Amino acid sequence: MRGGIGFASSSWRIASVARNPISRRQFSCTSPAQATYGFVGLGQMGYRMAKNLREKLPTDDVLIVQDINQAASKKFAEELTGFNVVVAESPRQVAENSETIITALPEPPHVKAVYDTMLQPATLLKGGVPTPRLFIDCSTIDLETSAAVANAARSTQQGSFVDAPMSGGVMGAEAGTLTFMIGAPSELIEKASNVLSLMGRRILHMGDQGAGLKAKLANNYLLALNNIATCEAMSMGIKWGLDPKALADMINISTGRCWPSEVNNPVPGVIPTSPSSKGYAGGFGVSLMNKDLKLALKACEEFGVDVRIGPVAKQIYDAVQADENCKGKDFSVVYRYLGGKE
Incomplete structure (x- = not known):
């Protein structure tokens, strides 16, 4: 053992x-x-x-x-x-x-x-x-x-x-x-x-x-932030009366384009193959994203890197991970936690 x-x-x-x-x-x-x-x-x-x-x-x-x-x-x-x-x-x-x-x-x-x-x-x-x-x-x-x-x-x-x-x-x-x-x-x-x-x-x-891990942690730091921003942007657009698929299609050919919007869109039904369209099942779990963000922030501290958005994002993922309606789900479930319309 x-x-x-x-x-x-x-x-x-x-x-x-x-x-x-x-x-x-x-x-x-x-x-x-x-x-x-x-x-x-x-x-x-x-x-x-x-x-x-x-x-x-x-x-x-x-x-x-x-x-x-x-x-x-x-x-x-x-x-x-x-x-x-x-x-x-x-x-x-x-x-x-x-x-x-x-x-x-x-x-x-x-x-x-x-x-x-x-x-x-x-x-x-x-x-x-x-x-x-x-x-x-x-x-x-x-x-x-x-x-x-x-x-x-x-x-x-x-x-x-x-x-x-x-x-x-x-x-x-x-x-x-x-x-x-x-x-x-x-x-x-x-x-x-x-x-x-x-x-x-x-x-x-x-x-x-070690260089592979440094690159991955930087990438997943950005992914964690992009995911929250995508959830917020989709939620605001839908609550303003926009069609979710039309909104996503526009974002995905515009300057807001990112992986959480184009491939792993957090709104159910927008991308049929995404976890959100399957009850947020499968995919990359909230706990894993939270873990990667924690590792990235730890490495930033060790190397003296000044970050401002990451600690706020960490608080959000901590709360999502503890939420019974979100626990064990794909990290795009942040959309649900933020009150997005499903």
Whole structure:
């Protein structure tokens, strides 16, 4: 038990073996021509990312998945019947048997706990895969935790670490059109990009380790503010008697155009595919946006950046997250909290 997160014991549970008549896979029998990938974290984003990864990998490659929610792992394996998918019972099993490991986790404590489990004891190279691992963390976390994890992988000489947070939301993860912002030495970029390109459309190298996260936090800071402004603008227009779809169409070809208006519009019915049109279900949760805004403000404080709007926005997201009518919803539910007409 680490960081409040418990993991199961060490036995393997074979979820499915595709295009292969034998009923069990032993990792010691994996062909040298095959590559083995690991994916830890099958949440709203991770599930869809892992699905795209598995569907686009060569047929003979193996994908090992793990999530603390065993139902998510089981569902993934059942949905991907016909592919080489193995369900692991702990992150350590993923790390022991994979060459490249992708993690997509909610918050810093989860990342720390998972990487502690994967890297300790420092004996990965003596296990099933005798080569240094490539760890790619797609989580949005604080700079300090990411640096500590990167240092742990490097100092124990068990592998290399890339921070690669993504942008594009659940719909982008579903469509495989995410943008990944990479923080890593230049020698790791090609290898990391080859993997990430199976889950996204754009891979941007922002600089050395930590640079990907800095770019993501700046982006999500702006997204958090744009979302509130879009909710307010749509609400005022509708209450002035404007048709919501006509208003959104105008904004989306004018200077107010932004992702919360064009793709994730907060008014139900304006964008049929947006969470607001589905009762604000799915999407990017209020708690996650609130977490990202908190991380951005923390980094601003650490680097002496003067921000004025962010702290006010944080108060709004705190209130939305605590509201029973908004809790657990997509962050566009700010529109509902502000009294927008649904």
